[in-house]
Amino acid sequence: MILYYAPGACSQACHIALIEAGMSYRLVKVGRDKQTDDGRDFKTINPKGYTPALELDDGTILTENLVILAYIADKSGKLLARDGLDHWRALEATAFMTTEIHSNFRPFFFPDATQAEKEKAGMMLVMRFGTIAEQLGDKTFLIGAQMTIADAYLFVMLAWAAMMGIAVPERLGAYSARMKSVPSVAQALAEEGFARA
Numbered sequence: 001m002i003l004y005y006a007p008g009a010c011s012q013a014c015h016i017a018l019i020e021a022g023m024s025y026r027l028v029k030v031g032r033d034k035q036t037d038d039g040r041d042f043k044t045i046n047p048k049g050y051t052p053a054l055e056l057d058d059g060t061i062l063t064e065n066l067v068i069l070a071y072i073a074d075k076s077g078k079l080l081a082r083d084g085l086d087h088w089r090a091l092e093a094t095a096f097m098t099t100e101i102h103s104n105f106r107p108f109f110f111p112d113a114t115q116a117e118k119e120k121a122g123m124m125l126v127m128r129f130g131t132i133a134e135q136l137g138d139k140t141f142l143i144g145a146q147m148t149i150a151d152a153y154l155f156v157m158l159a160w161a162a163m164m165g166i167a168v169p170e171r172l173g174a175y176s177a178r179m180k181s182v183p184s185v186a187q188a189l190a191e192e193g194f195a196r197a
């Protein structure tokens with residue numbers, strides 16, 4: 001499998017998940033110019049033009065973080081309870097990451113966004129991270145004692161919050177620091193060129 005990624009982008013959640021799941025993968029980096037580091041036009045691979053994209057062994061391309069994460073969980077039997085409420089809670093949390101958290105970061109990456117748009121999105125993010133902190137409570141991971149696909153996504157969203165100066169509850173700061181020591185997270189960071197903090 002090939003994961004098309006950009007360093008530090010939301011594709012990092014899939015990267016962490018692939019490692020945690022123990023699946024074999026190859027990384028292909030996509031630049032801002034939409035060229036892959038092996039010299040291809042990324043839009044011929046994913047016409048949507050964004051990462052992550054996962055190329056399966058038969059050449060099929062899967063896109064959308066939520067779907068790629070669910071695919072990795074399904075194929076590996078890891079990172080998502082097979083059934084029971086924890087299965088649905090993990091999917092619920094992953095959908096929350098994509099629709100309520102990730103989407104509110106857009107103005108921070110969009111060069112034409114106004115200050116007012118950034119402030120509004122920032123307020124939403126503070127509220128959404130508050131909800132996540134409540135859900136985390138005293139647990140090690142968001143859903144319980146086991147890491148799930150929602151944690152892989154949350155880790156990346158918290159890194160973005162730190163980068164953009166979005167204040168998050170202390171509990172999430174501690175969670176993020178803990179996650180950095182999880183071997184799959186540390187490996188993904190190293191493979192994407194981030195020195196271990």
Ligand SMILES: N[C@@H](CCC(=O)N[C@@H](CS)C(=O)NCC(=O)O)C(=O)O
Pocket residue numbers: 006009010011049050051052063064065066098
């Ligand atoms: N709906 C997509 C959004 C993915 C996305 O926003 N990717 C960003 C990186 S975090 C990207 O590649 N942006 C560059 C672009 O859209 O041109 C998903 O959930 O996977």
